[in-house]
Amino acid sequence: MNAVNAGLLVLRVALGAVLLAHGVKHVRNKNGTMKWTESIGFSAPAVQWFFMSFAEIGVGISLIVGLLTSVGAAGLISLMSVAYWTVHRHAGFWVTARPDEGWEYVLVLGASATGLALFGPGEWSVDDAIGIADSLDAWVGLLLVVGGVVAAAVQLAVFYRRPAD
Numbered sequence: 001m002n003a004v005n006a007g008l009l010v011l012r013v014a015l016g017a018v019l020l021a022h023g024v025k026h027v028r029n030k031n032g033t034m035k036w037t038e039s040i041g042f043s044a045p046a047v048q049w050f051f052m053s054f055a056e057i058g059v060g061i062s063l064i065v066g067l068l069t070s071v072g073a074a075g076l077i078s079l080m081s082v083a084y085w086t087v088h089r090h091a092g093f094w095v096t097a098r099p100d101e102g103w104e105y106v107l108v109l110g111a112s113a114t115g116l117a118l119f120g121p122g123e124w125s126v127d128d129a130i131g132i133a134d135s136l137d138a139w140v141g142l143l144l145v146v147g148g149v150v151a152a153a154v155q156l157a158v159f160y161r162r163p164a165d
Contacts, residue, residue: 008122012063015112019076020060026053040086041163048159055079063116066125070136073117074148080110081152086160117141 026033026049033053034045042048055075062072088103095105120127120137127133136144 005122005124008116008119009066009124011112011116012066012069012121012125015076015109015116016060016063016065016072018060018109019056019079020064023053023056023058023060026056039163041161042086042159043161044159052079066121066127066133068136069121069125069127069133070117070141070144073113073141074144074151076113077110077117077145077148078152078155080106080113081149082155082160084110085152085156086162114145117145 030049030053034049037048037052038045056079059072059075059079062068063076084103084106087100088106091097091100091102093104094102096102117136118138118141120133120141122128123133125133127136
């Protein structure tokens with residue numbers, strides 16, 4: 001059905017473009033990103049900069065072209081889980097809350113990525129062209145999403161300490 005494939009393409013490209021733009025922004029502002037990650041409680045800011053920047057770029061490209069889409073969606077879930085825990089949860093729901101932004105934005109990105117991982121990339125994807133689209137959706141997609149949350153928890157346990165107010 002072309003409407004479903006068009007909808008999945010729009011969803012993949014929108015999510016991918018957001019993550020790709022974030023990754024490029026972080027790569028272009030290495031020092032600023034490192035200072036920011038340290039200010040919110042991460043140790044090893046250079047390590048955080050590297051993994052955050054290139055994970056966002058990789059996830060963005062993965063989703064845009066539809067290659068290993070459920071893996072990319074799990075990466076997005078992982079990134080949004082970390083963002084929620086470290087920055088957004090304290091500000092409440094609304095993204096317009098200040099001085100920090102609430103968690104509605106990371107919720108929408110995470111829920112969209114979860115839906116994509118469950119449903120799959122659609123026929124208009126590299127995954128479908130190489131014959132792996134059906135192998136990465138549904139239960140496998142859900143398992144990958146859970147893996148993304150676990151990866152976020154490990155990153156937080158190893159590198160994050162909430163700074164004193």
